Amino acid sequence: MKKKRITKKTIQHVLMGSFALMMIYPLVWMVSSSLKKSENVFVNSHSLIPSEWHFANYIDGWNGFAGITFGTFFWNSTIITVIATVGSIISSTFIAYGFARIKFAGKKIWFVAMMLTMMLPFEMVMIPQYIMFNKFGWIDTYLPLILPTFFGIPFFIFLIMQFIRTIPMELDEAAKIDGCNTFDIFFRIIVPLIIPAMMTSAIFSFYWRWDDFMGPLIYLSTPEKYPVSLALKLFSDPNSVTNWGAMFAMSTLSILPIFIIFFVFQRYIVDGISSTGMKA
Template sequence: MAHTSKRWKPFVYHLLVGGLALVMIYPILWLFASSLKPNDEIFATAYSLIPSRIEWKNYATGWAGFAGNSFDTFFKNSFFIAILSTIGAVISSALVAYGFSRIRFFGRGFWFACMMMTLMLPRDVTIIPQYIMFSKFGWLSSFKPIIVPQFFGIPFFIFLIMQFIRTVPVDLDEAAKIDGCSKYGIFFRVILPLTLPALVTAAIFSFYWTWEDFYHPLLYLNKPELYPVSLALKLFLDGESLNNWGGMFAMSSLSLVPVFIIFFLFQRYIVEGIATSGLKG
Protein backbone atom coordinates (compact mmCIF):
# COMPACT_ATOMS: atom_id res chain seq x y z
CA MET A 1 0.00 0.00 0.00
CA ALA A 2 2.82 2.37 0.91
CA HIS A 3 4.62 1.46 -2.33
CA THR A 4 1.50 2.31 -4.39
CA SER A 5 1.17 5.65 -2.57
CA LYS A 6 4.78 6.54 -3.40
CA ARG A 7 4.13 5.85 -7.08
CA TRP A 8 1.05 8.07 -7.17
CA LYS A 9 2.59 11.07 -5.44
CA PRO A 10 4.89 12.08 -8.36
CA PHE A 11 2.01 11.65 -10.80
CA VAL A 12 -0.34 13.86 -8.78
CA TYR A 13 2.43 16.42 -8.22
CA HIS A 14 3.25 16.70 -11.93
CA LEU A 15 -0.44 16.79 -12.82
CA LEU A 16 -1.04 19.75 -10.48
CA VAL A 17 2.10 21.58 -11.59
CA GLY A 18 1.24 21.00 -15.26
CA GLY A 19 -2.30 22.29 -14.68
CA LEU A 20 -1.01 25.45 -12.99
CA ALA A 21 1.53 25.97 -15.77
CA LEU A 22 -1.24 25.66 -18.37
CA VAL A 23 -3.35 28.25 -16.53
CA MET A 24 -0.40 30.66 -16.46
CA ILE A 25 0.62 30.17 -20.08
CA TYR A 26 -2.90 30.10 -21.52
CA PRO A 27 -3.16 33.90 -22.03
CA ILE A 28 0.05 33.85 -24.10
CA LEU A 29 -1.19 30.89 -26.15
CA TRP A 30 -4.49 32.71 -26.67
CA LEU A 31 -2.61 35.81 -27.83
CA PHE A 32 -0.64 33.87 -30.46
CA ALA A 33 -3.77 31.98 -31.56
CA SER A 34 -5.80 35.19 -31.85
CA SER A 35 -3.11 36.76 -34.01
CA LEU A 36 -3.92 34.09 -36.62
CA LYS A 37 -7.72 34.33 -36.45
CA PRO A 38 -10.03 36.39 -38.67
CA ASN A 39 -10.98 39.67 -37.03
CA ASP A 40 -14.63 38.73 -36.55
CA GLU A 41 -13.74 35.37 -35.00
CA ILE A 42 -11.36 36.52 -32.25
CA PHE A 43 -14.03 37.19 -29.62
CA ALA A 44 -16.77 35.04 -31.12
CA THR A 45 -14.69 31.95 -30.23
CA ALA A 46 -12.80 33.51 -27.36
CA TYR A 47 -11.96 30.26 -25.55
CA SER A 48 -10.75 28.38 -28.62
CA LEU A 49 -7.07 28.23 -29.49
CA ILE A 50 -7.66 26.80 -32.97
CA PRO A 51 -8.66 29.27 -35.72
CA SER A 52 -11.13 28.18 -38.38
CA ARG A 53 -8.64 29.49 -40.95
CA ILE A 54 -5.19 30.97 -40.53
CA GLU A 55 -4.98 34.69 -41.33
CA TRP A 56 -1.31 35.45 -41.96
CA LYS A 57 -2.36 38.82 -43.34
CA ASN A 58 -2.86 40.03 -39.75
CA TYR A 59 0.93 40.25 -39.50
CA ALA A 60 1.17 42.10 -42.81
CA THR A 61 -1.55 44.63 -41.97
CA GLY A 62 -0.18 45.06 -38.46
CA TRP A 63 3.39 45.61 -39.66
CA ALA A 64 2.18 48.29 -42.10
CA GLY A 65 1.59 50.56 -39.10
CA PHE A 66 -0.03 53.99 -39.21
CA ALA A 67 0.39 57.37 -40.86
CA GLY A 68 3.37 56.26 -42.93
CA ASN A 69 5.17 54.72 -39.94
CA SER A 70 5.53 50.96 -40.05
CA PHE A 71 6.29 48.79 -37.06
CA ASP A 72 9.85 48.69 -38.30
CA THR A 73 10.12 52.27 -36.98
CA PHE A 74 8.39 51.42 -33.71
CA PHE A 75 10.63 48.42 -33.05
CA LYS A 76 13.74 50.49 -33.79
CA ASN A 77 12.56 53.11 -31.29
CA SER A 78 11.92 50.45 -28.65
CA PHE A 79 15.34 48.87 -29.11
CA PHE A 80 17.05 52.27 -29.07
CA ILE A 81 15.33 53.31 -25.83
CA ALA A 82 15.68 49.92 -24.12
CA ILE A 83 19.36 49.35 -25.00
CA LEU A 84 20.56 52.84 -24.06
CA SER A 85 18.47 52.86 -20.88
CA THR A 86 19.81 49.45 -19.89
CA ILE A 87 23.43 50.46 -20.46
CA GLY A 88 22.96 53.63 -18.43
CA ALA A 89 21.08 51.92 -15.60
CA VAL A 90 23.59 49.08 -15.18
CA ILE A 91 26.78 51.16 -15.40
CA SER A 92 25.60 53.94 -13.09
CA SER A 93 24.02 51.52 -10.58
CA ALA A 94 27.20 49.42 -10.46
CA LEU A 95 29.35 52.50 -9.77
CA VAL A 96 27.07 53.71 -6.98
CA ALA A 97 26.82 50.21 -5.49
CA TYR A 98 30.63 49.92 -5.47
CA GLY A 99 30.91 53.27 -3.70
CA PHE A 100 28.44 52.32 -0.99
CA SER A 101 29.95 48.85 -0.54
CA ARG A 102 33.68 49.49 -0.60
CA ILE A 103 34.45 53.20 -0.16
CA ARG A 104 34.14 54.88 3.23
CA PHE A 105 33.05 58.52 3.09
CA PHE A 106 31.30 60.99 5.36
CA GLY A 107 27.52 60.53 5.45
CA ARG A 108 27.55 57.17 3.67
CA GLY A 109 24.82 55.75 5.90
CA PHE A 110 22.67 58.86 5.49
CA TRP A 111 22.87 58.88 1.72
CA PHE A 112 22.22 55.15 1.55
CA ALA A 113 19.10 55.61 3.69
CA CYS A 114 17.94 58.43 1.40
CA MET A 115 18.43 56.20 -1.63
CA MET A 116 16.46 53.36 -0.04
CA MET A 117 13.66 55.75 0.88
CA THR A 118 13.19 56.59 -2.79
CA LEU A 119 12.08 52.99 -3.32
CA MET A 120 9.01 53.76 -1.21
CA LEU A 121 7.96 56.81 -3.23
CA PRO A 122 5.00 56.16 -5.55
CA ARG A 123 5.66 57.06 -9.16
CA ASP A 124 2.74 59.50 -9.13
CA VAL A 125 4.53 61.65 -6.53
CA THR A 126 7.55 62.30 -8.74
CA ILE A 127 6.03 62.36 -12.22
CA ILE A 128 4.69 65.95 -12.08
CA PRO A 129 7.97 67.55 -10.83
CA GLN A 130 9.86 65.52 -13.42
CA TYR A 131 7.54 66.61 -16.21
CA ILE A 132 7.92 70.28 -15.24
CA MET A 133 11.71 69.90 -15.04
CA PHE A 134 11.99 68.20 -18.44
CA SER A 135 9.65 70.80 -19.92
CA LYS A 136 11.99 73.56 -18.69
CA PHE A 137 14.91 71.68 -20.26
CA GLY A 138 13.06 71.56 -23.60
CA TRP A 139 13.23 67.77 -23.66
CA LEU A 140 9.57 67.04 -24.35
CA SER A 141 8.75 65.07 -27.50
CA SER A 142 12.19 63.42 -27.41
CA PHE A 143 13.78 60.29 -25.95
CA LYS A 144 15.81 62.26 -23.39
CA PRO A 145 13.28 62.20 -20.49
CA ILE A 146 13.11 58.40 -20.80
CA ILE A 147 16.81 57.61 -21.31
CA VAL A 148 18.84 60.24 -19.42
CA PRO A 149 17.47 59.54 -15.89
CA GLN A 150 18.66 55.94 -16.23
CA PHE A 151 22.26 57.18 -16.19
CA PHE A 152 21.91 58.36 -12.58
CA GLY A 153 21.39 54.97 -10.94
CA ILE A 154 18.34 52.85 -10.16
CA PRO A 155 17.88 52.24 -6.39
CA PHE A 156 16.68 48.65 -6.79
CA PHE A 157 19.66 47.75 -8.98
CA ILE A 158 22.06 49.54 -6.63
CA PHE A 159 20.79 47.49 -3.69
CA LEU A 160 20.88 44.26 -5.73
CA ILE A 161 24.48 44.80 -6.87
CA MET A 162 25.55 45.91 -3.38
CA GLN A 163 24.35 42.63 -1.90
CA PHE A 164 26.38 40.76 -4.48
CA ILE A 165 29.53 42.88 -3.98
CA ARG A 166 29.41 42.15 -0.24
CA THR A 167 29.90 38.44 -1.01
CA VAL A 168 33.22 39.23 -2.73
CA PRO A 169 36.09 38.96 -0.18
CA VAL A 170 37.72 42.28 0.69
CA ASP A 171 41.07 40.46 0.54
CA LEU A 172 40.83 40.59 -3.26
CA ASP A 173 40.60 44.38 -3.09
CA GLU A 174 43.67 44.51 -0.83
CA ALA A 175 45.63 42.24 -3.14
CA ALA A 176 44.73 44.40 -6.15
CA LYS A 177 45.71 47.53 -4.21
CA ILE A 178 49.13 46.02 -3.42
CA ASP A 179 49.56 45.34 -7.15
CA GLY A 180 49.03 49.04 -7.82
CA CYS A 181 45.35 49.21 -8.71
CA SER A 182 43.45 52.38 -7.91
CA LYS A 183 39.84 52.34 -6.71
CA TYR A 184 38.69 52.48 -10.32
CA GLY A 185 41.12 49.71 -11.24
CA ILE A 186 39.73 47.51 -8.47
CA PHE A 187 36.21 48.23 -9.69
CA PHE A 188 36.88 47.39 -13.35
CA ARG A 189 39.36 44.52 -12.86
CA VAL A 190 38.06 42.81 -9.73
CA ILE A 191 34.51 43.80 -8.84
CA LEU A 192 32.88 43.89 -12.28
CA PRO A 193 34.04 40.42 -13.44
CA LEU A 194 32.98 38.82 -10.13
CA THR A 195 29.56 40.50 -10.05
CA LEU A 196 28.62 39.55 -13.61
CA PRO A 197 25.47 37.59 -12.59
CA ALA A 198 24.11 40.60 -10.70
CA LEU A 199 24.94 42.94 -13.59
CA VAL A 200 23.22 40.67 -16.12
CA THR A 201 20.20 40.35 -13.84
CA ALA A 202 19.95 44.14 -13.57
CA ALA A 203 20.33 44.45 -17.35
CA ILE A 204 17.54 41.95 -17.99
CA PHE A 205 15.14 43.65 -15.59
CA SER A 206 16.00 47.07 -16.99
CA PHE A 207 15.41 45.89 -20.55
CA TYR A 208 12.09 44.29 -19.60
CA TRP A 209 10.82 47.32 -17.70
CA THR A 210 11.83 49.76 -20.44
CA TRP A 211 10.54 47.58 -23.26
CA GLU A 212 7.08 47.25 -21.72
CA ASP A 213 6.89 50.83 -20.40
CA PHE A 214 3.75 52.57 -21.64
CA TYR A 215 3.36 55.41 -19.17
CA HIS A 216 6.52 57.44 -19.82
CA PRO A 217 6.36 57.31 -23.65
CA LEU A 218 2.69 58.30 -23.45
CA LEU A 219 3.64 61.27 -21.28
CA TYR A 220 6.71 62.57 -23.11
CA LEU A 221 6.40 61.49 -26.77
CA ASN A 222 3.93 63.42 -28.93
CA LYS A 223 5.00 62.35 -32.42
CA PRO A 224 4.00 58.94 -33.88
CA GLU A 225 7.43 58.51 -35.47
CA LEU A 226 8.93 58.48 -31.95
CA TYR A 227 6.56 55.90 -30.50
CA PRO A 228 7.94 52.62 -29.13
CA VAL A 229 6.04 49.38 -29.69
CA SER A 230 4.23 49.58 -26.34
CA LEU A 231 2.63 52.90 -27.31
CA ALA A 232 2.14 52.08 -30.99
CA LEU A 233 -0.07 49.10 -30.12
CA LYS A 234 -2.62 51.53 -28.71
CA LEU A 235 -3.13 53.01 -32.19
CA PHE A 236 -4.89 49.84 -33.32
CA LEU A 237 -7.84 50.75 -31.08
CA ASP A 238 -10.03 53.49 -32.51
CA GLY A 239 -13.27 54.34 -30.73
CA GLU A 240 -14.78 55.85 -33.89
CA SER A 241 -14.12 53.01 -36.33
CA LEU A 242 -13.55 49.27 -36.49
CA ASN A 243 -10.68 48.10 -34.28
CA ASN A 244 -7.98 46.02 -35.94
CA TRP A 245 -7.74 43.33 -33.26
CA GLY A 246 -5.96 40.86 -35.52
CA GLY A 247 -3.19 43.31 -36.37
CA MET A 248 -2.83 44.36 -32.73
CA PHE A 249 -2.52 40.78 -31.48
CA ALA A 250 -0.07 40.00 -34.28
CA MET A 251 2.21 42.89 -33.33
CA SER A 252 1.75 42.09 -29.63
CA SER A 253 2.98 38.56 -30.36
CA LEU A 254 6.04 39.91 -32.18
CA SER A 255 6.76 42.29 -29.31
CA LEU A 256 7.17 39.29 -26.99
CA VAL A 257 9.86 37.66 -29.13
CA PRO A 258 12.81 39.77 -27.79
CA VAL A 259 11.59 39.18 -24.24
CA PHE A 260 11.53 35.41 -24.71
CA ILE A 261 14.91 35.33 -26.45
CA ILE A 262 16.62 37.33 -23.69
CA PHE A 263 15.02 35.22 -20.97
CA PHE A 264 16.06 31.87 -22.45
CA LEU A 265 19.59 33.08 -23.18
CA PHE A 266 20.26 34.58 -19.75
CA GLN A 267 17.88 32.81 -17.37
CA ARG A 268 20.72 31.21 -15.39
CA TYR A 269 22.10 34.65 -14.56
CA ILE A 270 18.73 35.73 -13.17
CA VAL A 271 18.80 32.93 -10.59
CA GLU A 272 22.45 33.56 -9.69
CA GLY A 273 21.98 37.31 -9.47
CA ILE A 274 18.91 37.21 -7.24
CA ALA A 275 20.36 34.48 -5.03
CA THR A 276 23.55 36.61 -4.66
CA SER A 277 25.64 33.48 -4.36
CA GLY A 278 28.97 35.18 -5.28
CA LEU A 279 32.21 33.82 -3.92
CA LYS A 280 32.59 31.79 -0.78
CA GLY A 281 35.62 32.37 1.31
Protein backbone atom coordinates in the same frame (compact mmCIF):
# COMPACT_ATOMS: atom_id res chain seq x y z
CA MET B 1 5.82 4.70 1.86
CA LYS B 2 6.71 4.32 -1.80
CA LYS B 3 3.05 4.62 -2.85
CA LYS B 4 2.61 7.72 -0.68
CA ARG B 5 5.70 9.28 -2.25
CA ILE B 6 4.45 8.55 -5.77
CA THR B 7 1.00 9.93 -4.93
CA LYS B 8 2.54 13.09 -3.45
CA LYS B 9 4.74 13.62 -6.51
CA THR B 10 1.79 13.05 -8.84
CA ILE B 11 -0.33 15.63 -7.02
CA GLN B 12 2.55 18.11 -7.07
CA HIS B 13 3.09 17.68 -10.82
CA VAL B 14 -0.64 17.96 -11.56
CA LEU B 15 -0.91 21.17 -9.53
CA MET B 16 2.23 22.66 -11.07
CA GLY B 17 1.06 21.72 -14.57
CA SER B 18 -2.36 23.27 -13.93
CA PHE B 19 -0.83 26.52 -12.71
CA ALA B 20 1.56 26.55 -15.69
CA LEU B 21 -1.36 26.17 -18.11
CA MET B 22 -3.26 28.96 -16.37
CA MET B 23 -0.28 31.28 -16.70
CA ILE B 24 0.52 30.45 -20.31
CA TYR B 25 -3.08 30.43 -21.55
CA PRO B 26 -3.30 34.24 -22.19
CA LEU B 27 -0.10 34.06 -24.25
CA VAL B 28 -1.36 31.11 -26.31
CA TRP B 29 -4.72 32.87 -26.78
CA MET B 30 -2.95 36.00 -28.06
CA VAL B 31 -0.90 34.00 -30.58
CA SER B 32 -4.02 32.15 -31.68
CA SER B 33 -5.96 35.41 -32.09
CA SER B 34 -3.18 36.85 -34.22
CA LEU B 35 -3.99 34.16 -36.80
CA LYS B 36 -7.74 34.79 -36.87
CA LYS B 37 -9.70 37.29 -38.89
CA SER B 38 -10.43 40.42 -36.92
CA GLU B 39 -14.17 39.83 -36.86
CA ASN B 40 -13.66 36.26 -35.59
CA VAL B 41 -11.35 37.03 -32.67
CA PHE B 42 -14.15 37.30 -30.12
CA VAL B 43 -16.37 34.69 -31.78
CA ASN B 44 -15.80 31.41 -29.95
CA SER B 45 -12.91 33.16 -28.26
CA HIS B 46 -12.28 30.14 -26.05
CA SER B 47 -11.14 28.17 -29.10
CA LEU B 48 -7.36 28.25 -29.51
CA ILE B 49 -7.35 26.76 -33.00
CA PRO B 50 -8.40 29.26 -35.71
CA SER B 51 -11.16 28.02 -38.02
CA GLU B 52 -9.35 29.85 -40.82
CA TRP B 53 -5.65 30.73 -40.66
CA HIS B 54 -5.18 34.40 -41.49
CA PHE B 55 -1.46 35.18 -41.76
CA ALA B 56 -2.23 38.48 -43.47
CA ASN B 57 -2.65 39.99 -39.99
CA TYR B 58 1.13 40.14 -39.67
CA ILE B 59 1.46 41.96 -43.00
CA ASP B 60 -1.35 44.39 -42.16
CA GLY B 61 0.06 45.00 -38.71
CA TRP B 62 3.61 45.55 -39.94
CA ASN B 63 2.39 48.13 -42.43
CA GLY B 64 1.33 50.20 -39.41
CA PHE B 65 -0.70 53.33 -39.89
CA ALA B 66 -0.35 56.93 -41.13
CA GLY B 67 2.52 55.83 -43.36
CA ILE B 68 4.59 54.61 -40.38
CA THR B 69 5.55 50.94 -40.39
CA PHE B 70 6.08 48.92 -37.25
CA GLY B 71 9.72 48.67 -38.19
CA THR B 72 10.01 52.31 -37.10
CA PHE B 73 8.33 51.58 -33.76
CA PHE B 74 10.58 48.57 -33.14
CA TRP B 75 13.63 50.68 -33.91
CA ASN B 76 12.46 53.39 -31.50
CA SER B 77 11.94 50.82 -28.76
CA THR B 78 15.38 49.37 -29.43
CA ILE B 79 17.06 52.78 -29.13
CA ILE B 80 15.31 53.62 -25.88
CA THR B 81 15.75 50.19 -24.34
CA VAL B 82 19.40 49.60 -25.24
CA ILE B 83 20.69 53.05 -24.25
CA ALA B 84 18.62 53.12 -21.03
CA THR B 85 19.79 49.62 -20.10
CA VAL B 86 23.45 50.43 -20.69
CA GLY B 87 23.10 53.67 -18.70
CA SER B 88 21.31 52.02 -15.77
CA ILE B 89 23.83 49.16 -15.49
CA ILE B 90 26.94 51.35 -15.72
CA SER B 91 25.69 53.93 -13.22
CA SER B 92 24.19 51.37 -10.83
CA THR B 93 27.42 49.37 -10.80
CA PHE B 94 29.50 52.43 -9.90
CA ILE B 95 27.09 53.47 -7.16
CA ALA B 96 26.83 49.93 -5.78
CA TYR B 97 30.62 49.70 -5.58
CA GLY B 98 30.73 52.98 -3.67
CA PHE B 99 28.17 51.78 -1.11
CA ALA B 100 29.79 48.36 -0.75
CA ARG B 101 33.49 49.23 -0.60
CA ILE B 102 34.14 52.95 -0.11
CA LYS B 103 33.80 54.77 3.20
CA PHE B 104 32.41 58.31 3.06
CA ALA B 105 30.50 60.70 5.30
CA GLY B 106 26.76 60.05 5.55
CA LYS B 107 27.01 56.70 3.79
CA LYS B 108 24.20 55.08 5.82
CA ILE B 109 21.92 58.11 5.42
CA TRP B 110 22.38 58.16 1.65
CA PHE B 111 21.80 54.42 1.46
CA VAL B 112 18.56 54.70 3.44
CA ALA B 113 17.44 57.61 1.27
CA MET B 114 18.12 55.53 -1.85
CA MET B 115 16.16 52.57 -0.48
CA LEU B 116 13.23 54.82 0.41
CA THR B 117 12.94 55.90 -3.22
CA MET B 118 12.08 52.29 -4.07
CA MET B 119 8.90 52.69 -2.04
CA LEU B 120 7.70 55.77 -3.92
CA PRO B 121 5.06 54.93 -6.56
CA PHE B 122 5.59 56.42 -10.01
CA GLU B 123 2.32 58.36 -9.71
CA MET B 124 3.84 60.32 -6.83
CA VAL B 125 6.79 61.68 -8.81
CA MET B 126 5.15 61.77 -12.24
CA ILE B 127 3.91 65.38 -12.08
CA PRO B 128 7.07 66.91 -10.52
CA GLN B 129 9.20 65.11 -13.09
CA TYR B 130 7.03 66.30 -15.97
CA ILE B 131 7.23 69.91 -14.77
CA MET B 132 11.01 69.66 -14.45
CA PHE B 133 11.54 68.01 -17.85
CA ASN B 134 9.15 70.50 -19.45
CA LYS B 135 11.26 73.39 -18.15
CA PHE B 136 14.34 71.67 -19.58
CA GLY B 137 12.62 71.52 -22.98
CA TRP B 138 12.81 67.74 -23.10
CA ILE B 139 9.14 67.04 -23.90
CA ASP B 140 8.64 65.00 -27.10
CA THR B 141 12.23 63.72 -26.91
CA TYR B 142 13.76 60.51 -25.60
CA LEU B 143 15.76 62.32 -22.91
CA PRO B 144 13.18 61.90 -20.08
CA LEU B 145 13.06 58.17 -20.86
CA ILE B 146 16.82 57.65 -21.09
CA LEU B 147 18.82 60.24 -19.17
CA PRO B 148 17.48 59.49 -15.63
CA THR B 149 18.76 55.92 -15.94
CA PHE B 150 22.33 57.25 -16.02
CA PHE B 151 21.96 58.23 -12.35
CA GLY B 152 21.35 54.70 -11.07
CA ILE B 153 18.34 52.47 -10.44
CA PRO B 154 17.82 51.72 -6.71
CA PHE B 155 16.86 48.06 -7.19
CA PHE B 156 19.90 47.37 -9.39
CA ILE B 157 22.17 49.24 -6.98
CA PHE B 158 20.93 47.08 -4.11
CA LEU B 159 21.22 43.85 -6.11
CA ILE B 160 24.76 44.55 -7.33
CA MET B 161 25.85 45.87 -3.92
CA GLN B 162 24.77 42.64 -2.24
CA PHE B 163 26.73 40.69 -4.82
CA ILE B 164 29.85 42.79 -4.22
CA ARG B 165 29.57 42.13 -0.47
CA THR B 166 29.99 38.40 -1.14
CA ILE B 167 33.43 39.08 -2.64
CA PRO B 168 36.17 38.73 0.04
CA MET B 169 37.86 41.97 1.07
CA GLU B 170 41.17 40.10 0.92
CA LEU B 171 41.08 40.44 -2.86
CA ASP B 172 40.95 44.22 -2.54
CA GLU B 173 43.78 44.23 -0.02
CA ALA B 174 45.94 41.98 -2.20
CA ALA B 175 45.32 44.28 -5.16
CA LYS B 176 46.35 47.32 -3.09
CA ILE B 177 49.59 45.58 -2.16
CA ASP B 178 50.24 45.07 -5.87
CA GLY B 179 49.81 48.82 -6.41
CA CYS B 180 46.19 49.00 -7.61
CA ASN B 181 44.16 52.07 -6.79
CA THR B 182 40.39 52.21 -6.26
CA PHE B 183 39.56 52.31 -9.96
CA ASP B 184 41.97 49.48 -10.77
CA ILE B 185 40.34 47.32 -8.10
CA PHE B 186 36.91 48.14 -9.47
CA PHE B 187 37.67 47.41 -13.14
CA ARG B 188 40.14 44.54 -12.73
CA ILE B 189 38.80 42.71 -9.65
CA ILE B 190 35.19 43.62 -8.96
CA VAL B 191 33.63 44.00 -12.40
CA PRO B 192 34.74 40.58 -13.76
CA LEU B 193 33.32 38.90 -10.63
CA ILE B 194 29.93 40.64 -10.68
CA ILE B 195 29.02 39.89 -14.29
CA PRO B 196 26.08 37.65 -13.20
CA ALA B 197 24.55 40.44 -11.11
CA MET B 198 25.08 42.98 -13.89
CA MET B 199 23.51 40.67 -16.47
CA THR B 200 20.55 40.01 -14.17
CA SER B 201 20.01 43.75 -13.81
CA ALA B 202 20.37 44.21 -17.57
CA ILE B 203 17.68 41.60 -18.26
CA PHE B 204 15.26 43.25 -15.84
CA SER B 205 16.06 46.69 -17.27
CA PHE B 206 15.52 45.48 -20.82
CA TYR B 207 12.13 44.02 -19.92
CA TRP B 208 10.98 47.10 -17.99
CA ARG B 209 12.06 49.57 -20.67
CA TRP B 210 10.72 47.56 -23.58
CA ASP B 211 7.37 47.15 -21.84
CA ASP B 212 7.13 50.74 -20.57
CA PHE B 213 3.90 52.41 -21.63
CA MET B 214 3.28 55.27 -19.21
CA GLY B 215 6.60 57.04 -19.80
CA PRO B 216 6.28 57.34 -23.60
CA LEU B 217 2.59 58.21 -23.22
CA ILE B 218 3.48 61.19 -21.02
CA TYR B 219 6.54 62.55 -22.80
CA LEU B 220 6.11 61.67 -26.50
CA SER B 221 3.58 63.29 -28.82
CA THR B 222 5.02 62.64 -32.29
CA PRO B 223 3.88 59.27 -33.73
CA GLU B 224 7.21 58.79 -35.54
CA LYS B 225 8.91 58.64 -32.12
CA TYR B 226 6.53 56.14 -30.52
CA PRO B 227 7.90 52.84 -29.20
CA VAL B 228 6.08 49.55 -29.76
CA SER B 229 4.26 49.67 -26.43
CA LEU B 230 2.57 52.96 -27.34
CA ALA B 231 2.06 52.14 -31.01
CA LEU B 232 0.02 49.04 -30.15
CA LYS B 233 -2.53 51.25 -28.40
CA LEU B 234 -3.16 53.10 -31.68
CA PHE B 235 -4.67 49.96 -33.18
CA SER B 236 -7.58 50.31 -30.76
CA ASP B 237 -9.93 53.03 -31.96
CA PRO B 238 -13.29 53.37 -30.14
CA ASN B 239 -14.65 55.57 -32.95
CA SER B 240 -14.06 53.02 -35.73
CA VAL B 241 -13.50 49.31 -36.32
CA THR B 242 -10.45 47.98 -34.49
CA ASN B 243 -8.19 45.60 -36.38
CA TRP B 244 -7.82 43.12 -33.54
CA GLY B 245 -6.01 40.55 -35.65
CA ALA B 246 -3.27 42.98 -36.64
CA MET B 247 -2.97 44.28 -33.09
CA PHE B 248 -2.51 40.78 -31.65
CA ALA B 249 -0.06 39.96 -34.46
CA MET B 250 2.14 42.91 -33.55
CA SER B 251 1.70 42.12 -29.84
CA THR B 252 3.05 38.65 -30.55
CA LEU B 253 6.06 40.08 -32.38
CA SER B 254 6.64 42.63 -29.61
CA ILE B 255 7.26 39.95 -26.99
CA LEU B 256 9.77 38.03 -29.11
CA PRO B 257 12.77 40.19 -28.07
CA ILE B 258 11.88 39.66 -24.41
CA PHE B 259 11.66 35.88 -24.89
CA ILE B 260 14.95 35.79 -26.77
CA ILE B 261 16.78 37.83 -24.14
CA PHE B 262 15.30 35.77 -21.31
CA PHE B 263 16.07 32.33 -22.75
CA VAL B 264 19.58 33.28 -23.87
CA PHE B 265 20.58 34.85 -20.56
CA GLN B 266 18.28 33.09 -18.08
CA ARG B 267 21.20 31.38 -16.32
CA TYR B 268 22.48 34.80 -15.27
CA ILE B 269 19.19 35.49 -13.48
CA VAL B 270 19.61 32.37 -11.36
CA ASP B 271 23.31 33.00 -10.73
CA GLY B 272 22.84 36.68 -9.99
CA ILE B 273 19.97 36.33 -7.53
CA SER B 274 21.13 33.11 -5.84
CA SER B 275 24.69 34.42 -5.38
CA THR B 276 23.55 37.62 -3.72
CA GLY B 277 21.24 35.77 -1.36
CA MET B 278 19.24 39.03 -1.28
CA LYS B 279 20.60 39.67 2.21
CA ALA B 280 20.02 43.04 3.86
